[in-house]
Amino acid sequence: MTSNAHLLAIDSISKAFGGVQAIDTVSFALSPESITGLIGPNGAGKTTLFNLVTGIFPPDSGDIRFRGESISGKAVHELVGMGLGRTFQNVELFSSMSVLENVLVGLHTRTSCGIIGSVFRTPRLVKEERRARERALELLDFVGLADLAHQRSSDLPFGWQRLLELARALASKPDLLLLDEPAAGLNMGETDTLGELIESIRKHGITVLLVEHDMALTMKTCDRIVVLDRGKKIAEGPPRTIQSDEAVMAAYLGKPK
Amino acid sequence: MIRTDKHLIACFVFAAAATATGLLVENAYYLQVMIFIGINTLLALSLNMLMGYAGQISLGHAAFYGIGAYTTAILSTTYNISPWLALPAAVFTAMAIAYFVGRPTLRLTGYYLAMGTLGFGIIVNIIFREWRSVTGGASGFVGIPPLEIGSFAFDTDRRYFFLVWGVVLFFFIICRRIIDSRVGRALRAIHDGEHAAAAVGVDTAKMKLKIFVLSAAMASLAGFLYAHQIFFISPGTFSFLASIRIVTMVVIGGMASIWGSLLGASLLTLLPEWLHAFADYEMMIYGLVLMLVMIFLPQGLTRGILDIYENSRKKNDK
Numbered sequence: 001m002t003s004n005a006h007l008l009a010i011d012s013i014s015k016a017f018g019g020v021q022a023i024d025t026v027s028f029a030l031s032p033e034s035i036t037g038l039i040g041p042n043g044a045g046k047t048t049l050f051n052l053v054t055g056i057f058p059p060d061s062g063d064i065r066f067r068g069e070s071i072s073g074k075a076v077h078e079l080v081g082m083g084l085g086r087t088f089q090n091v092e093l094f095s096s097m098s099v100l101e102n103v104l105v106g107l108h109t110r111t112s113c114g115i116i117g118s119v120f121r122t123p124r125l126v127k128e129e130r131r132a133r134e135r136a137l138e139l140l141d142f143v144g145l146a147d148l149a150h151q152r153s154s155d156l157p158f159g160w161q162r163l164l165e166l167a168r169a170l171a172s173k174p175d176l177l178l179l180d181e182p183a184a185g186l187n188m189g190e191t192d193t194l195g196e197l198i199e200s201i202r203k204h205g206i207t208v209l210l211v212e213h214d215m216a217l218t219m220k221t222c223d224r225i226v227v228l229d230r231g232k233k234i235a236e237g238p239p240r241t242i243q244s245d246e247a248v249m250a251a252y253l254g255k256p257k
Numbered sequence: 258m259i260r261t262d263k264h265l266i267a268c269f270v271f272a273a274a275a276t277a278t279g280l281l282v283e284n285a286y287y288l289q290v291m292i293f294i295g296i297n298t299l300l301a302l303s304l305n306m307l308m309g310y311a312g313q314i315s316l317g318h319a320a321f322y323g324i325g326a327y328t329t330a331i332l333s334t335t336y337n338i339s340p341w342l343a344l345p346a347a348v349f350t351a352m353a354i355a356y357f358v359g360r361p362t363l364r365l366t367g368y369y370l371a372m373g374t375l376g377f378g379i380i381v382n383i384i385f386r387e388w389r390s391v392t393g394g395a396s397g398f399v400g401i402p403p404l405e406i407g408s409f410a411f412d413t414d415r416r417y418f419f420l421v422w423g424v425v426l427f428f429f430i431i432c433r434r435i436i437d438s439r440v441g442r443a444l445r446a447i448h449d450g451e452h453a454a455a456a457v458g459v460d461t462a463k464m465k466l467k468i469f470v471l472s473a474a475m476a477s478l479a480g481f482l483y484a485h486q487i488f489f490i491s492p493g494t495f496s497f498l499a500s501i502r503i504v505t506m507v508v509i510g511g512m513a514s515i516w517g518s519l520l521g522a523s524l525l526t527l528l529p530e531w532l533h534a535f536a537d538y539e540m541m542i543y544g545l546v547l548m549l550v551m552i553f554l555p556q557g558l559t560r561g562i563l564d565i566y567e568n569s570r571k572k573n574d575k
Contacts (some may be wrong), residue, residue, distance in 0.1 A: 054456070080458030092453035093445045098515075104439070105446045109458035113437050119431050129438070172458050188419060224570030 007032045007207045013062030024050040024231040035208045037218040040228035046211045055079045081109045085174030091179045093163045095154035103136035106171030139167040159190040176207045183214040264433045275422045288414040296422035297522035301506040303475030309512035312448030314371045317378025318503045321473040323495030324351045325480025330398045351477030352470045359469040385492040397491030404485045511557025
């Protein structure tokens with residue numbers, strides 16, 4: 001197994017906080033254009049793993065490689081530039097800005113205008129700004145929010161805020177999109193829409209890693225599932241296998257006595 | 258883009274009003290007060306870019322104002338260098354200092370950044386006060402020359418009025434352009450959520466440093482204009498209390514509002530003029546005004562008055 005065949009390779013990483021071993025020698029890899037689900041009971045280490053992959057903090061040991069290149073020592077914004085996009089568990093939009101502006105900030109790494117450029121407004125930068133706006137509107141159209149482009153983002157209902165955050169993450173043109181519990185707080189209808197969106201995101205050639213509590217969504221959408229429990233990987237495989245895996249059942253429901 | 262066009266029209270109207278004022282007002286005292294309003298507007302605008310838009314509190318902004326004033330004073334008086342050469346030197350000095358101070362302090366957030374900049378402001382003020390051989394110490398620096406272009410000197414209040422307000426107008430346009438661009442959006446994103454901004458690819462540390470340096474450059478320019486207007490500077494003008502005054506201008510006028518800087522600076526320049534009798538209570542009155550504004554109009558006077566106006570119009574429509 002060469003790591004180059006994988007978009008993201010997580011190689012026996014560990015992370016402890018004080019005495020708590022949040023992640024304990026976990027390895028798995030994501031092949032391009034796959035949808036992988038990361039599940040586990042509360043406190044399993046899902047969020048820690050997520051933060052390790054997005055560069056919020058480094059692992060104590062082990063290595064994470066993105067397109068064969070180690071991400072250790074890279075700042076969060078550099079990873080975004082390399083093609084790693086994310087959303088937040090508790091939607092974090094720029095609340096004073098409009099829906100459109102939120103997506104435009106998402107285009108930050110794909111545009112280049114600086115302070116001096118913004119003052120002089122050269123034709124190239126005017127064109128860049130116009131293209132950015134077109135692109136932002138396309139993305140809003142993709143998630144179904146184009147009509148609300150000029151609303152204040154904080155005025156949107158929660159479900160739509162999630163969709164906006166998704167559009168904002170897509171704006172950075174990621175190769176790998178990490179979604180942190182995207183279905184949390186959504187009703188069933190909204191969760192279905194989300195599932196369809198994730199499917200069509202994959203069709204655009206984007207690999208997805210989904211950290212999720214919602215089993216129905218995970219089972220339906222993911223090709224592969226990785227299960228964590230108390231910092232360790234306890235199972236990995238297609239949804240069908242995971243559903244009947246004894247270790248997984250034990251982790252979720254407790255061991256039969 | 259539409260907003261920018263509107264802003265250009267507003268700037269045009271503003272320029273016309275300023276020109277008319279400059280031509281019609283004969284009273285030297287009024288002209289001088291308006292010159293100080295202009296200088297303070299530039300100061301408030303510089304801090305608003307940092308505090309209002311990017312959300313970074315600086316309690317030491319008067320230091321950059323002072324660095325601008327003292328650099329030009331020392332170069333143009335002690336060393337007889339043309340003020341026009343002293344100007345880039347003053348701005349560059351402030352920018353360089355902002356860069357070196359900003360690199361470590363901008364890693365701090367919230368109260369810590371405020372404390373860091375507060376300390377910086379106090380240290381700079383002590384240098385102004387104690388480095389007597391160069392700055393003139395507590396008694397101040399005398400004999401700063403007026404600005405001249407060839408044989409044309411900005412030696413009357415009217416001429417200086419146009420110079421100062423021309424510069425202010427220029428920065429109104431520049432700041433609006435920055436705010437409406439990719440850079441401005443990144444700054445506002447940092448204000449709304451620094452983690453989220455980094456997570457969509459904004460290099461937050463670099464962006465904060467850039468706006469801090471720009472802000473310092475504008476403040477030092479204000480200091481330059483101040484020094485060549487009154488020909489005499491002393492450390493008291495650039496003290497901690499001066500930093501607080503600039504913060505008050507921004508908060509009262511309105512955070513993240515370019516016109517709010519004008520309103521805040523006007524009020525805080527005029528108030529002490531009107532309240533001469535209460536000079537001893539100046540800081541208490543600022544404190545009171547600041548409290549009232551924060552309680553009743555938390556978004557500042559500009560936004561607050563607009564809201565009241567819009568609400569009353571809605572009521573009348575019913």
